Amino acid sequence: MRTLCIALAALVASASAPLAAQQGDPVVSAQLQTGLVKLGSQAVAQVTVEGTTQALLKGVDPVDGLEFVGSSGPKRSVFESITRGRRVRSESLSWSLHWRPERVGSFEIPPVRLEVDGREVTTQGMSLRVVEDFQGQNLGYLEWVDAPTEVYEGEPFEVTLRFGWDSGMSRFNHANLILPWWGRLPGTLEVESAPTAGQRNIDVSLNDTGVVRVRELGLRNLGGRDLRLFELQRTFVSTRTGTLSFPVSHFEFGRVDRGFFESRREIYYVAWPALEVEIRPLPEEGRPFEFSGGVGRFGARASVDRRSLDLGESVKFTVEWTGTGNLEFFEPPDLGREDAFKGFRAYGATDRFHGDRRVVIYDLAPKTAKVSELPPVSLSIFDPVTGEYTDVETAAIPIRVRVPEGLVGLEVEGAGESIGLDLRDIKATPEGVQAGEGPSDLLLAGLPIASLLGWIALRRNVRRRGDPASLKARRRRRARKQLARRLSRANDARGQAEALRAFLGDRTDEAETAWEGRDLTLYAETAAGVDSSTVVVLAALLEELDATIWSGDSVAIETARILRVADEALRGGL
């Protein structure tokens, strides 16, 4: 009904706007939907600018005791009418402003500032009165349950908000939690809670717009009142010290019937004062170096997938931490760096958080068969109950390590140490006595001098007989080699005889033909320095070759024999 009235009023206001618009300046107005609201509900004001579409909402000044929830809009309205045959068009913009009272009392909402056609204008002020919803207090219920007042930094703490209404109000079908702190707690992390089996959960509205799942506790009697109760439970971990504030919370409940033409709302409110939690820092005194960051009460348990294994074989070593501590946030031990686990090689770990427990599965392999147990795993934590640092340890697990035949093992001396350069080791074995000093200075100095003198003398001697590099000398030197070559090419006695005569020509610096039919014995007698006996043999060989040629056979004789005779002739001074 009230909504209908507001709509009619807006229509009337819109209808009268063209007249004002015709008069020129835009008209700005602000009006609360109602000047009296219950604590917990929202106060809504309508701000309207008529006669223009060029307007901006500049700002809303804060009011102590009223939380400005926000604004919606602008909504643009266009109204056209024909007056005295003339068509008149008027336009307007409107915003909805929402406040939520934090306490009962009277409030003056200051003028709202707008920018209209480039000019800053203000609306008139508004008066609001907030009253306690006594009926809501009687019918409803809202309370923090066992809320902590003091926790340590890093310590998880649970807040439980229990709410509901009189069990006799079975017609109530509306529940809306108004929690201004929801999602706005600075310096806190929300911890995922493990779902509890067997409980009934329902969804209720949260802050008018969202939905949150709460636990339905059912019908309970509290303080002589029979109530239908629900419970919202959240766990937080604070990450910084100081005071953590939970502002005033409200619970809106009642019955809402949404008809085709109108809705019927029977709404009540119940409030609960603000909650403050003091976050204390962890003491520095007595904090161990290996402190894991765990705060709370912890329990630890270790298990292994098998207890009998081979040397070097991987084993899954599971450590599970449970309790009320910050299981999600502490640093689990690195067994690869633990002295107690030096007998094992740590290949890695799988770390998982399951809401109510933290499970780390280490992949270990024994490096030596000497290990007989998986040592206890120690976790350094802070116990907020005793206010001291303490260690939580698992129990040692006996294992048996077998060495398979032929396996050397994983124990590598020096493994894990840094690799670098160093001095090479000393030489412990004597080298023995040195043999000597090498050639003497006299030899080293004398040999080159002697070589030089010998060269001069030898050169002079050789040159006396002619130039050793002359064509004649070279021909003479090459004669033996040429003979062997020619003989290798000769196929018969004629060729061999020609080769032999060419050899004689080379040696005597004469033409080959000069030795055809020549009397070798006579030559030997006349030539100086030639042994006649060797030449006789050569002459006999030539005669033999000629005889063979003239006999018509021309059969070649043994080449080696010819060379042998030639060599003898050379030795004889030919």
Next chain:
Amino acid sequence: MILADGLFFFVVAAMPAVELQGERAVDVDAVEAYRAGDHAAARARWDELLRTTTTGGRERGRLLYNAGNAAARGGGWLDAVGYYTEALHETPRDSDLWANLEFARREAGLEPADRGDLAATLGRLLSAWTVEEARWIALGGALFLAAALAFEAVRGGRGGRVSAWVGVSLALLASAPLARHQLADDAPRVFVTAEKGLALRSEPRVDAQVLERAKPGTFRRELDRLSGWVGVETTSGAKGWVPEHGVLVLIDLAP
């Protein structure tokens, strides 16, 4: 009388063997001290051996090498550089020695002994031989020269001339390592081991005029000795005195 003479000759003939056994015992002691971590004792024993041993060459190089290791393990990196550098004269191609020398020089903050450039490579090629090896190489060169000259004398011609020149060139090349040894300063060497260098003073007094500063790791030539002072000549020719505690006098390690 004949028996006494025979006994005398027996003793004289056996003396080197006895002496060698004694040196071997000291060496074994030094090795054991080194292994036991008593590097100072090991170094002292090897120093003693270096002063007394009659052996040279590779064995002396080994003793210097081991003494260098003992000095290095005792933290005396500059002393180690001195030992290793001296050992290069005996075992110039010992890869272990070079490795330790470069390691010690780096630890002592000195430049590498082998800088790796062309000049250093040529220098290393020439210095890669002991004196004995250099003598044999020079002899080989001389023999080759003789053969080349003989060939030229007998055969003459262009081939003979070429062979003669090749012989001369090879003989000169072969004599280069020996020449280097001969030209090298054979005077007693003094190695500066003071980490911040030493002042070369005009007289063996702490208040005497400083002539120049001797950098650590450099060699000087010993001229004289006084109590606590060593008279040296620098590479630039300056003569002066340096305190004995800041140098390793390598002549002390010579037999």
